[in-house]
Amino acid sequence: MTALRFLVLVTALAAGLPLVYSGSYLYDAILTPFLALSLAALGLNLLTGYAGQVSLGSSAFMAIGAYSAYNLTLRIPGLPLVAILLASGGITAAIGLVFGLPSLRLRGFYLAVSTLAAQFFVQWALNKFGWFSHDSASGVISAPALQAFGFRFESPVARYDLSLAVVVLLTALAFRLSRSQTGLNLIAIRDHETAARVIGVSVVKTKLLAFLISSFLIGVAGVLWSFAYLRTIEPNGFTLDRSFQILFIIIIGGVATIRGAFIGAAFMVLLPLGLSNLGAALLPKSFDSGVLEMSLKVVQGSLIVLFLIVEPNGLAALGQRLWRRALPVRSGSKPDAQPFAPPLPETLNGEI
Amino acid sequence: MMEELRFLIEVLVGGLLSGVMYSLVAIGFVLIYKTSGVLNFAQGSMILFAALTVVSLLERGVPMALAIAVSLVGMIVIGMAIERTVLRPLVNRTPITLFMATLGVSYVIEGAAQLLWGAQVHGLDLGIDDSPLEIQGVLVSSFDLVAAAIAATMVAVLSAFFRLTRTGLAFRAVADDPFAALAVGLRLPAIWATVWATSGIVALVAGLLWGARLGVQFSLSMVVLKALPVLVLGGFDSVAGAIVGGLAIGAAEKLSEVYLGPLVGGGIESWFAYAVALAFLLIRPTGLFGRKPVERV
Amino acid sequence: MRIARIDAPTPSASLALEDISLAFGGIRALSEISLVVAPGEIRAIIGPNGAGKSSLINVISGLYIPSSGRVTLGGVSFDRVPTYRLARLGIARTFQNIALFPRLSVLENVALGRTVAVASSVAGQILGIGRARAERRDTLARATEILRFLDLAAVTQRPVETLPYGLQKRVELARALIAEPRLLLLDEPMAGMTAGEKREMADFIRNARDHFGASVVLIEHDIGIVMGLSDRIAVLDYGRKIADGTPEEVRTDSAVIDAYLGVPHAAVATPEET
């Protein structure tokens, strides 16, 4: 199955889901945040997974996206939804570019820690300057409903559908990017910056481009997170913990794969929910909920460590192995033996 | 004029003393980074665990010395356990994977600490007087002075350990070149275990001093955020850098908050330290004392 | 004995080095090296371990900055070569320690060698329209041709990290060739190969020159191969050029014989440990 066909199939299933089932818990508590986090992780994966630039500032960029969208809807009434999304992503991308400048000089943990400057500075600035929150007395903003073509995305399913559409479109574009010459350039500077420079990859341009595109996606993810999911924007919601969460998603899901962002997000969203629901279901009601939650935290931490140990390439690789095992015939038709490759898009790397 | 100068000195001294406290946390990071290349984010939760253990034992009527001894043993065990169960299976993996693993570990330790001792907030009294001290009209915290002295003693003991003992020499050999160390027959796992145990001890000292300053509670683990800019400034792999970096960050942070803060509305401490570190890095990409990786092509 | 400058930089030369010196913290790695590579020439640089051969290539590619001297590439003269302009100046190189992108496939690695020729916008590439589409097709066609030329067609989809050493060396050559360089710098392309593989590689290099018309600068230890393959040979020892000339001239040069047979140096034919 080619990657694009797979994407279409999953999208069709996801889009058809509300026809079958419409309970709001599924959409409002699981799928919508899952989509928003997946998109953020996708953005971070382009930067960290593909281009090798570790960032701990993702949640700051989500915040920038969210605040941009809020101010755009507020200050330019009637701005179409598509424009809001594009502009919010664009503003985030521009700021991401600035915070990407140190990457030209720093690497590894030095770069990672320097992105924390972005994290703390953005949080401070959004909190400090009342303009960003329309001088709201409490600084916590209630996000207005997004509208397009006279339709208000208000019900859980509508907000899910909107998120799905945005995420699918951007994922398709990110997928195309990852297969393009520019996508190869990202990997080149990650794997061997010197060699990349020698063969003519512009390291400056490529790194900044990685920050630009990554921030764009994360910014849009921030809009979805605040407008489609929480429907409130508060700077405290975009803390370092969220940045870590997004980083976890790509490391556990699979670095430098598109599907890793989704698998990882599913893991990170569903694991705590699953454990918490399971605990609530299995244990007697009198059971101390504090003890339960702390135990869950221990379990969650242990599972993360365990997955890191047993699966170096993330759940994406694990899934791929299981898939191959399930379909032994197909794996034989890997194009190793083919003398000439079919057109580039499909063959540069056969899977998402 | 005199008044202003005295105030400036007060701020500076306060900043330097705070800086010592940052260094204390940063050293725990450096020890581990130097030998195994891991940025151990679980350091914060280890600090919490150590302090929580001591304070909970104290509240149950255990004498101070015994409580510290028990916690010490606990921290050594935890340090070695992390090395054995988490880091060793992950050897040769990317630094970012190791970092994420220590984040996972910090969840486990935080959960376990509260499971064991509860989520309550405690006061920790080390019996160190904290009335202000006036030296030449300049106000100095006596607690911070004592804390700085303790931190300095710890650094001295650690240095002596690494300079004078066999294990210490082995540690330095490993830090210099793991492959060479392996080649001459040093047992890496044993050294790693020692280093992790040592970082457990450092966490205990940091936990006690910070615990006395903040109270022992969940947010104690957040002191690591104060240590990160110190690490960047001083270099992840330099103990001396952690100390000098701590002092520099402490002073810069306080001076900026007092003199620069009012211009932009205050509260800039949270990011200013990072900005200082970052600005410095642009001049020296591996910090004050950090080593530049050599690339062979 | 120091060989006098036997050739002067000419505008038509692919590469000219003038009095290049290089020092690492007080230790001299290269001393006043001058060298000219004529178009279409295969030029070998030989010398014992630590003679400064790789350093010279790294100076040419701008990875090391010489303390003095000038490098003329494709008619442009530099005090320090800007690495990022290398490919645009028509220069491609391989590395002593293979510098491929390990998790990418052979085809992707080779396609990356074409980066310098890509002019389409990122948006165009994502949408796959117009120029980007044409470029992509062109890259694929060229890659296919080169992979066939280097007998790599059977492994195009394999991640390079799964290939044996000899094949990886060849992939690196393919990545260099796809850029259609006017000057090809090969840093020990045959290190660690068997005699058969070396002969094969020598053929590839010769064919590459004949087929693509590139000048080649080659570092190699195997004197036998070098003698058969090169048009001219420069010999380095202790960072100095001690001989320069045709294989025949070099073979009989007394300084060269001293350097290779003298006590401090390792035997010539031993492949260098990398």
Add this chain to the structure above:
Amino acid sequence: MRNLSAMIRGIAVGASLLASTAAQADEQYFPLQSYRVGPYAAGGTGFFGGFIDYLNLVNIRDGGVNGVKLTWDECETQYEVERGVECYERQKGHRPGASAWNPLSVGIAYAMIDRITADKVPLITINHGRTDSTDGRVFPYVFPLLLNPYSETSGIITYIGTKVGGIDKLKGKKIAVLYHGSPYGKETIPIYDLLAQKFGFEVQQIEVPHPGNEQQAQWLTIRRYHPDYVVLRGWGVMNPVALKTAQKTGFPVDHIIGNVWSNSEEDATPAGDAAKGYVAITTQASGAEYPVLQEIVKTVYGSGKGNLDDKKRIGSVYHNLGIVNGILNVEAIRVAQEKFGHRTLTGEEVRWGFENLHLDEARVAALGAKGLFHSIHVTCANHEGEGRVTFQQWDGAKWTVVSDWIAPDWALLRPIIEKSSASYAAEKGITPRDCGN
């Protein structure tokens, strides 16, 4: 059956199929989005412990409210907004539906405003929440009971006025406000400025960046400013560190006045001796001597159903806040039952109960809470209910009330609140209700 349905909800398939299975006797259900883990666990365990203890008391002692049993379940949020939202979605599927939501978290409360308004269930934000939700015309479902940040500010300044010998003596005095670097901390900045203008005192407001574990710079600034009083608008670890650093820089602790999130045992204890003499505002006195607490100790803890692990925390600030919150919720239901009948009420009906919640001092005394809190009078337009405040002083081990019940200057604040709620209404396209006055 509930276990099974919860499990299925866990995998999020077919939740609605089973959600409607439990339609038995009359019950009034409270979803508790509690937090017993994480940085704020101390507050969460106390508050939700007190709330549950009171609900238990009503069930055990009275057999519920007029025979309608009170039920609840807990969902852990760790004080994180998205977990609060997940809990909301999880718990709102319960049948019968929720009576009222009590998250005790500003962030979670904000995320729920749209949701509870659509689902027509009241949201109680006792002592916290949006100031402008006091305006019930714009926020029909939100109830910041007893106190909002503006009234708190007014109450604190009034108290400082009494300390300096009358509100008119504030003129020329200097007050420093040390606030937490967050939306919460910043919320009262304009109110302090306004009151400074009105009463002629000087105010300097100083931010402490989150989490507030380093305050040397701020306290040296305070030392230079030399204020008469320092107001501590703190949060979590910032509070003990403020008290400790005050001691370090020689500022007298009895001239530090804590706000409503700086007023618990957890804020003072970690500071040790440095906290002795510290004063803080509260809407409910601490201590276990009030009849209602005695009954809880006897009836609930006596039968082993007490919620606090550590019995020493009975009567602590958060525990008593939880109990007061329990009283207000239960009384709202009682009020609503008088109108709609002694049966399971819908959220909309409970909302009516809150909007007509009027507990005067006599009724408070009858509930065994005389001295625990003063009174409340919620109306359609005023969802705060004119709660009074008092001040308590820390003696190193416990709080002691040191002032009368003080009424904040509501009339002064109301126009600012209405301006803010009007702007919210405009932003969201809400037409304010007519409250008929």
